[in-house]
Amino acid sequence: MDDKKPMLEAAANEEARDFIRDLVQADLARGQVQSIVTRFPPEPNGYLHLGHAKSICLNFGLATEFGGRCHLRFDDTNPVKEEQEYIDAIKRDVRWLGFDWGEHLYHASDYFQTLYDWAEHLIRAGLAYVDDTPPDEMRAMRGTLTEPGRASPDRDRSVETNFALFRDMRAGKFANGACVLRAKIDLASGNMNLRDPVLYRILHVAHPRTGTQWCIYPTYDFAHGQSDALEHVTHSLCTLEFADHRPLYEWFLGHLPVPARPRQTEFARLNIGYTVLSKRYLTDLVRRGIVSGWDDPRMPTLAGLRRRGVPPAAIRDFVRRIGMSKANSVVDLAMFDHAIRDHLNQAAERRMAVLRPLKLVIENFPENHVEELEAVNHPGNPGAGTRRLRFGREIFVERDDFMENPSNKFFRLAVGREVRLRYAYLVTCREVVKDAAGNVVELRCTYDPASRGGNAPDGRKVKATLHWVSARDALPAEVRLYATLFNRPDPGASGDLDADLNPGSLEVLSGALLEPSLAEMAAGEAVQFERLGYFCPDLASRSDALVFNRTIELRDTWAKVQVQS
Numbered sequence: 001m002d003d004k005k006p007m008l009e010a011a012a013n014e015e016a017r018d019f020i021r022d023l024v025q026a027d028l029a030r031g032q033v034q035s036i037v038t039r040f041p042p043e044p045n046g047y048l049h050l051g052h053a054k055s056i057c058l059n060f061g062l063a064t065e066f067g068g069r070c071h072l073r074f075d076d077t078n079p080v081k082e083e084q085e086y087i088d089a090i091k092r093d094v095r096w097l098g099f100d101w102g103e104h105l106y107h108a109s110d111y112f113q114t115l116y117d118w119a120e121h122l123i124r125a126g127l128a129y130v131d132d133t134p135p136d137e138m139r140a141m142r143g144t145l146t147e148p149g150r151a152s153p154d155r156d157r158s159v160e161t162n163f164a165l166f167r168d169m170r171a172g173k174f175a176n177g178a179c180v181l182r183a184k185i186d187l188a189s190g191n192m193n194l195r196d197p198v199l200y201r202i203l204h205v206a207h208p209r210t211g212t213q214w215c216i217y218p219t220y221d222f223a224h225g226q227s228d229a230l231e232h233v234t235h236s237l238c239t240l241e242f243a244d245h246r247p248l249y250e251w252f253l254g255h256l257p258v259p260a261r262p263r264q265t266e267f268a269r270l271n272i273g274y275t276v277l278s279k280r281y282l283t284d285l286v287r288r289g290i291v292s293g294w295d296d297p298r299m300p301t302l303a304g305l306r307r308r309g310v311p312p313a314a315i316r317d318f319v320r321r322i323g324m325s326k327a328n329s330v331v332d333l334a335m336f337d338h339a340i341r342d343h344l345n346q347a348a349e350r351r352m353a354v355l356r357p358l359k360l361v362i363e364n365f366p367e368n369h370v371e372e373l374e375a376v377n378h379p380g381n382p383g384a385g386t387r388r389l390r391f392g393r394e395i396f397v398e399r400d401d402f403m404e405n406p407s408n409k410f411f412r413l414a415v416g417r418e419v420r421l422r423y424a425y426l427v428t429c430r431e432v433v434k435d436a437a438g439n440v441v442e443l444r445c446t447y448d449p450a451s452r453g454g455n456a457p458d459g460r461k462v463k464a465t466l467h468w469v470s471a472r473d474a475l476p477a478e479v480r481l482y483a484t485l486f487n488r489p490d491p492g493a494s495g496d497l498d499a500d501l502n503p504g505s506l507e508v509l510s511g512a513l514l515e516p517s518l519a520e521m522a523a524g525e526a527v528q529f530e531r532l533g534y535f536c537p538d539l540a541s542r543s544d545a546l547v548f549n550r551t552i553e554l555r556d557t558w559a560k561v562q563v564q565s
Contacts, residue, residue: 018323018324018325019267019324019326020058020062020235020237020265020267020324021062021065021324023235023265024036024062024066024235025066027234027235028066033234035066035067035068035069035234036062036063036066036068036234036235037063037068037069037070037071037231037232037233037234037235038058038059038060038062038063038068038069038070038071038233038234038235038237039059039070039071039072039073039106039228039231039233039236040052040055040056040059040060040070040071040072040073040094041073041074041075041224041227042074042075042090043074043075043076043077043078043081043082043220044074044076044082044083044086044087044090044208045078045081045082045083045086045279045283046086046279046282046283046294047086047089047090047093047282047294047295047301047302047303048089048090048093048094048301048302048303049277049279049282049299049300049301049302050270050272050275050277050300050301050302050305050315050336051269051270051277051300052302053097053270053302053315053316053319054269054270054319054322055237055238055239056094056097056099057097057099057315057316057319057320058237058267058319058324059237060094060099062235062237068234069102069104070099070101070104071101071104071105071106071231071233072090072091072094072101072104072105072106073105073106073107073108073227073231074087074090074106074107074108074109075108075220075223075224075227076107076108076109076207076208076209077108077109077217077218077219077220077223078203078217078220079203079205079206079207079208079217080203080205082207082208083208084208087208089294089303092303093302093303093306096302096306096312097302097312097315097316098312098313098316104231106227106231107209108218108223108224108227109207109209109210111223111226111227111230112210112213112214112217112218114226114230115218115222115223115226116170116216116218118226118256118257119166119181119199119200119218119222120163120166121256121257122183122199122255122256123159123162123163123166123181124159124163125255126159126184127183127184127185127255128162128181128182128183128184128199129154129155129156129157129162129181129182129184130154130157130161130162130165130166130169130179130180130181130182131152131154131155131179131180131181131182131196132154132178132179133152133153133154134177135177138152138180142187142192142195142196143187143192143195145190145192148187148188149187149188149195149196150187151187152182152196155184155196165179166181166200169181169200169202169215169216170214170215170216172204172215174202175202175204176202176203176204177201177202178202179202180198180199180200180201180202181198181199181200181216182196182197182198182199183196183197183199183222183251183252184196185197185248185251191244191247191248192244193221193244193245193247193248194247194248194251197219197221197222197248198219199218199219199222200216200217200218200219200222201216201217201219202215202216203215203216203217221245221248221249221252222252224249225249225250225252225253225262225264226252226253226256226258228260228262229253229256229258229259229260229261229262230258230259230260232259232260233260233262234260234262234263235262235263235265236249236262236263236264236265237264237265237266237267238264238265238266238267239266239267239268239269240266240267240268240269240326240328241269242264242266243266246264246266249264250264266326267324267325267326268324268325268326268327268328268329269328270322270331271328271329271330271331272300272330272331272332272333272336273330273331273332273333273489273490274333274484274485274486274487274488274489274491275300275333275484275485275486275491276300276485276486276491276492276497277300281497282294282299282300282301285299290501291485295307295539295540297309297480297482297549298482298483298484298485298505298506299485300485302315306524306539307524307538307539307540307549308482308536308549308550308551309344309524309526309534309535309536309549309551310340310551310552311340311343311344311347311526313343314339314340314342314343314344315339317339317342317343318335318336318339318340321335321339322335330489330490333484333489337552340534340551340552341534341552341554344526344528344534344551344552345380345528346380346381347526348378348526348527348528348534349377349378349384349527349528350375350376350377350378350379350527350528350530351514351515351517351518351527351528351529351530352375352389352422352467352468352469352514352515352529352530353467353469353477353479353512353513353514353515353518353529353530353532353535353548354396354397354398354467354468354469354474354512354513354514355398355479355481355509355512355529355532356398356399356400356509356511356512357396357397357398357399357469357511357512357513358396358397358398358399358401358402358440358441358442358443359394359395359396359441359442359443359471360394360395360396360397360427360442360443360445360468361393361394361442361443361444361445362393362394362395362425362427362445362446362447363430363444363445363446364446364447364449365392365393365447366393367393368393369392369393370390370391370392370472371390371391371392372388372389372390372391373388373389373390373391373423373424373453374386374387374388374389374423375387375388375389375422375423387517389423389424389470389515390470390472390473391424391425391470392470392471392472394470394471394472395421395468395469395470395471396468396469396471396474396513397413397421397443397466397467397468398466398467398531398532399440401413401419401464401466402414402429402440402443404432404440411463411464412464412466413429413443413464413466414429415429415430415431415432416428416429416430417429418462419462419463419464419465419466420451420454420462420464420465420466421454421465421466421468422454422465422466422467422468422530423453423454424452424453424454424468425447425448425449425451425452425454426447426448426451426454426456426462427445427446427447427448428445428446428447428448429443429444429445430444430445430446431443431444432444466531467529467530467531467532469513469514469515470515473516474513474514474515474516475513475514475515475516475518475519475546476511476512476513476514476545476546477512477513477514477518477545477546477547477548478508478509478510478512478545478546478547478548479508479509479512479535479547479548479549479550480506480507480508480509480538480547480548480549480550481506481507481508481509481550482505482506482549482550483502483504483505483506483507484502484505485501485502485505486500486501486502487500487501487502487503487504488500512548514546514548518546518548519546521536521537522537523536523537523538523539523541524536524537524539525537526551528554531554532550532553532554533550533551533552533553533554534550534551534552534554535548535549535550535551536548536549536551537549
């Protein structure tokens with residue numbers, strides 16, 4: 001991880017202001033806060049996805065930009081769904097994205113005793129009560145957007161009774177779901193969140209950190225704001241769906257002896273075309289085996305993006321470009337793709353690989369003769385140096401680079417047509433060899449010995465340059481081509497997300513051939529397969545065989561022509 005990059009990007013944010021940065025700057029200028037404290041508070045019930053990256057970059061980026069600090073806090077209040085695996089994955093993903101919380105790692109479970117004491121404080125003030133109403137009845141009694149809620153028969157229990165019952169809940173004397181602790185606020189409020197929300201529920205489940213110490217757990221709404229206050233968070237930043245929760249957030253802060261009063265501010269969550277960022281649905285895809293796991297390269301999780309080879313700097317740059325808004329909108333997937341290509345184009349060295357090999361025999365090239373050619377590692381970076389390629393009589397080219405009956409706009413190999421082999425020679429196709437089924441299995445060609453390096457000695461024009469690999473020393477590999485997981489830009493618009501899954505989101509090519517230098521690449525390292533796209537060795541490959549994942553395609557003009565025609 002390059003520690004300097006997030007700092008440089010934070011400096012770049014000064015040029016791309018938004019309402020949150022303006023708010024923070026104004027608070028500092030007025031002296032309302034002396035130093036900003038933000039937090040990224042994931043619930044450890046799944047892996048982080050691209051939407052979380054927006055929040056991570058915002059919270060950690062603000063702290064860097066304004067000289068404050070950002071906490072990583074796990075809101076671990078529901079042990080039914082939370083696992084250590086998710087905690088470890090979240091830490092790994094935040095660090096991979098380029099950020100570190102230093103000594104400021106916290107958990108809502110750190111505050112379980114304090115939260116319990118504050119629940120008793122509300123009971124003592126007559127602002128909380130134990131309710132035995134069955135969950136379905138309680139839900140119905142909360143009313144609707146047009147009808148007020150109805151009071152539970154338990155709402156007027158005495159303080160003494162509520163104390164005794166709540167302590168019995170804490171002591172484990174009741175079964176799951178037997179009762180809850182509710183705040184006594186306003187059953188007629190137009191905001192459903194203020195209609196006596198649940199503060200504690202009974203869960204006889206071991207917690208990843210506290211074990212069986214507790215059998216009652218605070219709800220997210222009760223724990224979240226108080227955790228912010230205990231950590232002296234100055235700016236509690238969350239997505240727009242929590243705007244209706246803000247009055248409850250502030251009610252708790254106003255009725256409890258909290259040491260600080262954070263301010264909640266909402267921003268638009270990330271919505272991106274062809275992508276679903278619902279943790280619930282992503283969890284379902286993993287559990288049903290629709291994808292291979294949380295790190296499946298088709299998933300929008302940070303683990304999946306990392307395995308696909310997306311640079312963390314590209315994600316940070318994407319978040320910076322889209323900015324912060326108060327209104328929800330859908331970001332074109334092309335913006336994310338552009339950020340990925342922009343970074344990989346600068347960082348990835350070039351190599352040659354043939355994904356769907358077609359044998360090409362140069363009949364007038366001496367048998368058993370091998371030449372060494374010099375190839376550039378990166379055309380835009382002379383410092384990347386060069387490498388040596390072996391060239392012989394038999395090579396492999398891409399099957400898509402040959403057409404028996406070419407159209408007017410197809411300039412690659414065809415019988416009688418001359419093309420350039422990258423770094424090598426000009427060759428002309430003379431004959432096609434087919435198998436018994438009529439499939440093209442080999443091309444017979446001749447080369448111009450005076451065209452070494454791919455330059456015509458007489459200056460004649462050649463319209464196509466092809467990549468290739470040597471038949472003598474090419475390495476076999478499996479290459480996985482990934483497309484979007486969904487086949488429409490607005491998945492689920494029809495009401496059925498599964499119906500929009502893309503059956504062609506993964507294509508596995510088991511017969512690909514690579515130039516030998518690719519055997520030395522480290523897992524996850526980016527490379528451009530010339531003319532094909534950006535790839536990386538698979539991080540999770542469990543065999544000695546070479547496995548490469550396609551990160552993203554190059555712009556393909558011919559593919560666009562085919563679609564248009």
